[in-house]
Amino acid sequence: MSRYQTLLLITLLASLLAGGRAFATVQDPTGVILAQRSGLVHLLEYIDARPELFARESAERDLLNRTERQQVLEVWVLYLDYMTTVRRLADLTADYHTLSGSQRRQRQHQHLLAFNTHYRFALEFIRRIERDPELVDWLNTPHPEQSLESGFYQRFVREMLSDWMTDRYDSKNARLDPVSALPGRDEIDADIQAIRQLDRTGLLASNAFRAFRRTAYSTYYPLQKGVARGMGKIKLWRFNKTLITPEQARAFSQQFEPGDFYLTRKEWRLTNAGIPGFWTHSALYIGSRSERNAYFDTPAVRDWVRSQGFDSFEAMLQSISPVYAEHPGVDAMGTIRVLEALDAGVIFNSIETSLDADGAAVFRPMTTRLEKAKAIAGAFGYIGRPYDFHFDFDSDTALVCSELIFKAYQPATSQAGIQFPLNRAVGRKMLTPNEIAQWYEQTLGTEQQQIELVMFIDSNERDQVAFQSTKAAFLGSWRRSDWHFLQQPSRQNEQLASTDSQ
Numbered sequence: 001m002s003r004y005q006t007l008l009l010i011t012l013l014a015s016l017l018a019g020g021r022a023f024a025t026v027q028d029p030t031g032v033i034l035a036q037r038s039g040l041v042h043l044l045e046y047i048d049a050r051p052e053l054f055a056r057e058s059a060e061r062d063l064l065n066r067t068e069r070q071q072v073l074e075v076w077v078l079y080l081d082y083m084t085t086v087r088r089l090a091d092l093t094a095d096y097h098t099l100s101g102s103q104r105r106q107r108q109h110q111h112l113l114a115f116n117t118h119y120r121f122a123l124e125f126i127r128r129i130e131r132d133p134e135l136v137d138w139l140n141t142p143h144p145e146q147s148l149e150s151g152f153y154q155r156f157v158r159e160m161l162s163d164w165m166t167d168r169y170d171s172k173n174a175r176l177d178p179v180s181a182l183p184g185r186d187e188i189d190a191d192i193q194a195i196r197q198l199d200r201t202g203l204l205a206s207n208a209f210r211a212f213r214r215t216a217y218s219t220y221y222p223l224q225k226g227v228a229r230g231m232g233k234i235k236l237w238r239f240n241k242t243l244i245t246p247e248q249a250r251a252f253s254q255q256f257e258p259g260d261f262y263l264t265r266k267e268w269r270l271t272n273a274g275i276p277g278f279w280t281h282s283a284l285y286i287g288s289r290s291e292r293n294a295y296f297d298t299p300a301v302r303d304w305v306r307s308q309g310f311d312s313f314e315a316m317l318q319s320i321s322p323v324y325a326e327h328p329g330v331d332a333m334g335t336i337r338v339l340e341a342l343d344a345g346v347i348f349n350s351i352e353t354s355l356d357a358d359g360a361a362v363f364r365p366m367t368t369r370l371e372k373a374k375a376i377a378g379a380f381g382y383i384g385r386p387y388d389f390h391f392d393f394d395s396d397t398a399l400v401c402s403e404l405i406f407k408a409y410q411p412a413t414s415q416a417g418i419q420f421p422l423n424r425a426v427g428r429k430m431l432t433p434n435e436i437a438q439w440y441e442q443t444l445g446t447e448q449q450q451i452e453l454v455m456f457i458d459s460n461e462r463d464q465v466a467f468q469s470t471k472a473a474f475l476g477s478w479r480r481s482d483w484h485f486l487q488q489p490s491r492q493n494e495q496l497a498s499t500d501s502q
Helices: 003-024 030-048 066-092 094-098 101-129 133-140 152-160 163-174 185-197 200-232 246-255 289-295 299-307 313-320 369-380 401-408 433-443 491-501
Strands: 261-265 281-285 336-342 345-350 359-365 423-425 428-430 451-460 465-469
Touching: 030 066, 030 101, 066 094, 066 101, 066 133, 094 101, 101 133, 101 152, 101 163, 101 185, 133 152, 246 359, 246 451, 261 433, 281 369, 281 401, 281 433, 289 313, 299 313, 299 369, 313 369, 336 369, 336 401, 359 369, 359 433, 369 401, 401 433
Parallel strands: none
Antiparallel strands: 261 281, 261 359, 281 336, 336 345, 359 451, 423 428, 451 465
């Protein structure tokens, strides 16, 4: 257990014990409120001490990896524990109006201490999270293991920044006894001062703008999704036929290894006009069960699997994905050996189905088998998630094809991974399949090269054939136009001309 995890565990246990005492008696909850408040102060100090997680510059920030996201989630859960306890105490002390004399003043003071603590640290937390859209998306992601539903963070923000909550704060503090010296008075004054310094108007405006964007998105997203799906089914010519045959797909795949990934191109598709670049799709080759068993039968992988509490890599994969554990292992074309994100979501496919295309480029990460096992295990965690028609790498509640490759190999504390570049398009961070081909060519032969070309499968529209081509022919393919296949000369004529010249 890391120092960070130990700290979280200790503070969480202290919080739970204090909360338990608070609900057992409300005779004198001041000490418990102050304990929760102290925990929130330390939690904000921790957040401020981790700018690489909570204060990233928009122009420089990379996507959080799985380890970092887990750390953010643990902070969110701990924060909610503190805030839930404080809110319960505010509710339990709201009965001060039923009391009289000194008891009423003391209970009202305790209520104000709890209420102001809750309100101040809600604004403090929101201010830190709202500056990073990726954190907002991540905290809005459903986390069933923590009983957090989709949009939980946004509902919390909506309540805390509501006019109703602002009016309650102003009304309650208007009745603060100016000369009271009861325990917790210094903390109340400090919270009032902090709330004054916080830009509540700015937070309200930011939240309103974000709400507008969500409303606008919910309006156009179904249309965008429907159009994209409709375009994906439209083919302008050569219906029900691609140039890579199932027999070729099986033969070519004999040179693939688990952990490889490939780019593909299908001609005559209407969607090609809307996807930037020549290469339009990507998929992760995971191999068959027997291929994985043989390929990952190494001391390093076995030791890693055992360290995770499993007897075999297959047992680990089944634990990660219940969908895989119940999967029959075949599709309509053959044995499943591919994982990819299509409009149906992140699914398994056979190589015959997945390579039903007109061209492909197969890449192999220049890393160890252990790293590839970790990448495949990470990818299995995304099985069943929907396709992301919004093309947003910030969130992984839904994924696009290249995002699956990116996040499977994304570097983390326990994974060296691949440093894929991220680019910006229409205000979003993304990496298209075509940009992967371009990145490979730009880093080829340099210290930055991290993937190697295993195979280039090209095709010729005039001859209606697909064939294995060369690395030299692949270079520059990312520059090809959408109508490249109509500009190619016949391979047969080229071969005849070559023979004649000899």
